[in-house]
Amino acid sequence: MNNCIIAQSGGPTVAINASLAGVLSANMENGYFDTVYGSINGITGILNSKILNLSKLQETIPGFTDKLKVTPAMYLGSCRYKLPKHQDEPEIFDKIFTFFHEHDINAFFYIGGNDSMDTVLKLSEYASEIGSNIKIIGIPKTIDNDLCGTDHTPGFGSAAKYIASSILEIAHDTYIYPVKSVTIVEIMGRDAGWLTAASALARNEYSGAPQLIYLPERAFDENVFIEDVKKLLETNNSVVMAVSEGIRDKDGNYISASATSTDNFGHNQLSGAGKALESLVANRIGVKVRSVEVNILQRCASHLASLTDLDESAEQGKYALQLSMEGKSGVMVTLKRTGDAPYSTQTDYQDIHDTANLVKNVPDNWINKEGNDVTKEMLTYLRPLIAGEPVISFKDGVPEYLDVRHLKS
Numbered sequence: 275m276n277n278c279i280i281a282q283s284g285g286p287t288v289a290i291n292a293s294l295a296g297v298l299s300a301n302m303e304n305g306y307f308d309t310v311y312g313s314i315n316g317i318t319g320i321l322n323s324k325i326l327n328l329s330k331l332q333e334t335i336p337g338f339t340d341k342l343k344v345t346p347a348m349y350l351g352s353c354r355y356k357l358p359k360h361q362d363e364p365e366i367f368d369k370i371f372t373f374f375h376e377h378d379i380n381a382f383f384y385i386g387g388n389d390s391m392d393t394v395l396k397l398s399e400y401a402s403e404i405g406s407n408i409k410i411i412g413i414p415k416t417i418d419n420d421l422c423g424t425d426h427t428p429g430f431g432s433a434a435k436y437i438a439s440s441i442l443e444i445a446h447d448t449y450i451y452p453v454k455s456v457t458i459v460e461i462m463g464r465d466a467g468w469l470t471a472a473s474a475l476a477r478n479e480y481s482g483a484p485q486l487i488y489l490p491e492r493a494f495d496e497n498v499f500i501e502d503v504k505k506l507l508e509t510n511n512s513v514v515m516a517v518s519e520g521i522r523d524k525d526g527n528y529i530s531a532s533a534t535s536t537d538n539f540g541h542n543q544l545s546g547a548g549k550a551l552e553s554l555v556a557n558r559i560g561v562k563v564r565s566v567e568v569n570i571l572q573r574c575a576s577h578l579a580s581l582t583d584l585d586e587s588a589e590q591g592k593y594a595l596q597l598s599m600e601g602k603s604g605v606m607v608t609l610k611r612t613g614d615a616p617y618s619t620q621t622d623y624q625d626i627h628d629t630a631n632l633v634k635n636v637p638d639n640w641i642n643k644e645g646n647d648v649t650k651e652m653l654t655y656l657r658p659l660i661a662g663e664p665v666i667s668f669k670d671g672v673p674e675y676l677d678v679r680h681l682k683s
Contacts, residue, residue, distance in 0.1 A: 275308050275309070275378035276306070276307055276308050276378065276380050277307055277308055277309045277310070277311060277377060277378045277379050277380065278297075278301075278307045278309075278310055278311070278379060278380060278381040278382070278383065278598065279310075279311040279312070279313055279320070279325065279374075279377070279379050279381075279382055279383070280294060280297055280310065280311070280312050280313065280328070280350065280382075280383045280384075280385065281312070281313035281316045281317055281319060281320070281350060281382075281383070281384055281385070282294065282316060282348040282349075282350045282351070282352055282384075282385045282386060282415075283316035283317065283352055283353055283354075283355075283384060283385070283386035283387075283389070283390040283393065284352060284354070284386040284387040284388075284389055284390050284415070284416065285352070285387070285416070285417070285573060286346065286347035286348050286352065286573050286574050287346075287347075287415050287416070287417050287428065287429025287430075287432065287433065287573055287574075288346050288429060288432035288433070288573070288574060288575060288576050288579045288580075288583065288584070289415065289428040289429045289431075289432055289579070289583045289584055289587035290347070290348055290385055290415045290428065290429060290587070291342050291343065291344075291345050291346070291347070291348065291349050292342075292343045292344075292428065292583075292584045292585075292587035292588045292591070293385050293413050293415060293428055293587045293588065293590055293591035293594075294312075294342060294349060294350070294385060294591060295339045295340075295342040295343040295588055295591065296587065296588035296589060296590060296591020296592040296593075296594075296595075297310065297383060297413075297591040297592070297594060297595050298310060298328060298329075298332055298339050298342070298591075299339050299588070299591075299592065300591070300592035300595040300596070301329075301595055302332065302339075304595075304599075306595065306598075306599050307329075307380070307381070308329075308378075309327060309329045309330075310328045310329045310332075311325045311326065311327060311328060311329075311377065311379075312325060312326040312327075312328045312349070312350045313325055313350060314326065314350055314351050314680070314681070315350075315351040315352060315353045315681075316350075316351070316352055316353030316355060316384075316386075316390075317353065317355055317357060317370070317384070317393055318353045318355050319350070319351075319353075320370055320373050321366070321369060321370065321373075323373065325377075326350070326680065338676070341667075341674075341675070341676050342676055343584060343588060343664075344576055344579065344584065344664050344665075344666050344675070345576070345675040345676040345678075346573075346574035346575070346576040346675065347573070347574045347678075349676060349678060351681045354389075356389070356392075357392070357393045357396050357397070359396065360396065360399070360400045360403075367396075367397075367400045370397070371400070371401070371404070371406060371408070374406075374408050379408060380407070380408060380409065380598075381408065381409040381410075381411065381598040382397065382408060382409070382410050382411070383411050383412075383413055383591075383594055383595075383598075384397075384410075384411070384412055384413070385412075385413040385414075385415055385591075386412070386413075386414075386415055386416075387414070387415060387416035387418065387420075387421065387427070388416070388420065388421060388629075388630070388631065388632075388633070390412065391412050391414075391421070391606055391626060391629050391630040391631075392630045392631055394410055394411070394412035394604070394606065394626050394630065395604070395626045395627065395630040395631075397410045398410040398603055398604030398626060399604070401603065401604075402603075402604070408603070409597075409598045409601065409602065409603040410603050410604060411594050411597055411598055411602065411603065411605055411606070411607070412605070412606035412607070412626055412629070413428075413590055413591060413594045413606070413607050414427045414428060414590070414606060414607060414608070414629075415427060415428045415429045415587070416429060416430065417429045417430050417432075417433035417462065417469060417572065417573055418430070418462070418463060418464075418466055418468060418469060419466065419468035419469065419634070420465065420466035420468065420633050420634045420635070421606075421629055421634060422628060422629050422632040422633070422634045423606070423608050423624045423628050423629050423634075424606075424607075424608035424609050424629075425608075425609045425610060425611040425619065426609060426659055428583065428586065428587035428590060429573075429583065429587070430468065430469070430583070430659065431580040431582055431583030431586075431659035431660055432572075432575070432576075432578070432579040432580045432583045432584070432660075433469055433472075433572040433573065433575075434468075434469060434472035434475065434580075434656060434659060434660050435475075435578055435579070435580045435583075435659075435660035436571070436572035436575040436578045437461060437469060437470075437472045437473050437475075437476075437516075437568065437572055438472055438473060438474075438475035438476045438660065439476070439578055440459075440476075440568060440571075440572075441459060441473045441476035441483060441484055441514065441516065442476040442478070442481065442483070444457060444459060444483070444514060444566065445476065445481045445483035445484075445512075445514050446481075448483070448512035448514060449481075449511075449512060451511075451512075452511055453511060453562060454507055454511055454512075454561040454562065455511065455512045455513070455561060455562040455563065455564075456503060456507075456512075456513045456514075456515070456555050456559070456561055456562070456563040456564075457512065457513070457514045457515070457563075457564055457565075457566065458515055458517060458548045458551050458552055458555070458563070458564070458565040458566070459473070459484065459514065459515065459516050459517070459548065459565075459566045459568060460517055460518075460519055460547050460548030460549075460565060460566065460567045460568065461473065461516055461517070461518060461519065461568050462518075462519055462568070462569070462572075463489070463490060463518035463519055463520050464490070464519065464520040465490055465520055465633050465635070466490065466491070466633060466634065466635050466636060467488075467489025467490050467491055467518045467520075467635075467636050468636060469518075469572075470487060470488070470489055470516050470517065470518040471487065471489060471636060471640075471648045471652055471656070472656055472660075473487060473516035474487060474647070474648050474652065474653060474656070475653070475656055475657065475660060483512075483514035484514045484515050484516040485506050485510070485513055485514060485515065486502055486503070486506070486513065486514075486515035486516070486646045486647065487515065487516045487517075487646060487647050487648055488515070488516070488517045488518065488521050488645070488646060489518050489521070489636055489641060489648075490518045490520035490521050490522060491635050491636050491638065491641060492641055492645035493522065493523060493524040493645075494521040494522060494523055494529060495523070495524070496523075496554060498645075499551070499554070499646075500554065500555070500558050500559065502644075502646050503515075503555060503559060504559060507559070507561065517547055517548060517551060518547070519547050520547075521547055528547075529546075529547045529550050529551070530546035530547035530549075530550055548565030548566065548567050549565050549567075551565065552564065552565040576664075576666060576673060576675070577666065577673055579663070579664050579666075580659060580660045580661065580662060580663075581661065581662025581663055581664045582617075582658060582659060582660070582661045582662050583659065583660075584664050585662075586609060586619065589621055590607045590609065590621055593607050593621040593623075594607050597623055602623065604625060604626050604627075605623045605624060605625060605626055606623060606624060606626050606629050607621060607622075607623050608621070608622045608623055608624050609621060609622070610622050614654055614655075614658070617658035617661075636648075636652070637651075639651070640652040640655075
């Protein structure tokens with residue numbers, strides 16, 4: 275037997291299931307693996323022997339792969355499990371590889387972000403150490419777009435499209451009252467401001483919102499911020515701004531971080547940057563002000579998905595299968611941009627050591643001198659990623675996605 279298993283981990287996106295669909299489609303085309311299994315709730319599904327036979331579902335459910343491609347979040351569920359070093363807890367790795375051998379697994383695909391690539395790194399290093407020929411391959415995803423070595427990550431384009439559309443609609447909301455007002459939109463992004471930068475895509479010939487954009491790559495100064503807002507209010511009734519949840523001062527202190535709340539990977543659980551700035555504007559300027567926290571909404575908004583994002587995500591899943599057929603292991607699929615006008619990319623791969631536990635920040639020269647906006651280079655980079663709309667079926671007025679009751683038990 276020659277089988278493989280796939281798992282998904284980290285935060286959900288619109289496109290992570292498209293990568294899963296890509297693996298399944300490619301395997302159906304070439305029949306390389308006898309059975310494709312899915313691990314429920316990431317790597318923990320393997321540890322707890324909770325798996326699905328995806329090949330069987332693909333054969334028995336009409337249109338399964340096509341519907342999977344446009345279904346948001348994770349069909350296989352997720353986890354926030356930090357795999358220890360094998361030197362510290364070898365029994366965990368022994369359990370995982372025993373599972374692989376019992377199920378005739380020759381390849382493990384892990385679809386996820388930075389922390390998931392850390393798991394790929396540890397498993398591939400352990401496989402190499404024990405002389406296992408099981409291929410360990412990472413397939414990227416994250417709305418944060420902060421994985422090193424790839425032009426952009428699956429899920430980012432769709433999230434960027436949602437952010438841009440929402441900011442434009444918020445701007446329309448603010449224009450209706452002839453009063454001075456400030457609207458602060460807080461957007462996800464702990465260390466990298468890619469998603470917040472995408473708010474600039476909302477601008478058009480009649481609307482300049484957001485007029486201010488603040489990213490975590492630049493130190494945030496409250497006094498400069500207040501002056502930025504005051505200056506705009508001199509000539510505008512409404513000011514809309516986008517701020518990353520991870521903005522911090524010159525000493526590296528988060529504007530909104532809780533000192534006691536962290537996740538399993540030691541990351542600060544951030545929220546409240548918008549509220550903090552709302553209070554600042556209210557106290558020091560005294561105009562009508564509100565803050566909006568765009569928290570998880572953009573992660574699973576398939577009704578505003580980017581077709582470019584979904585198609586590229588599926589292609590990266592297909593390419594991962596090809597890499598396993600070529601005997602590659604300890605690698606992550608990447609995208610290389612080969613043109614802006616017309617836009618074009620090609621799939622590639624790199625050693626997992628060049629991605630795991632690293633962060634791709636917004637280039638400093640893509641942020642304006644004042645630190646409150648992005649440059650035209652950023653817009654050139656972003657625009658192709660939100661292009662196109664997939665066909666999504668509706669039932670009783672709402673999108674119709676794959677049944678995920680298997681995640682509820």
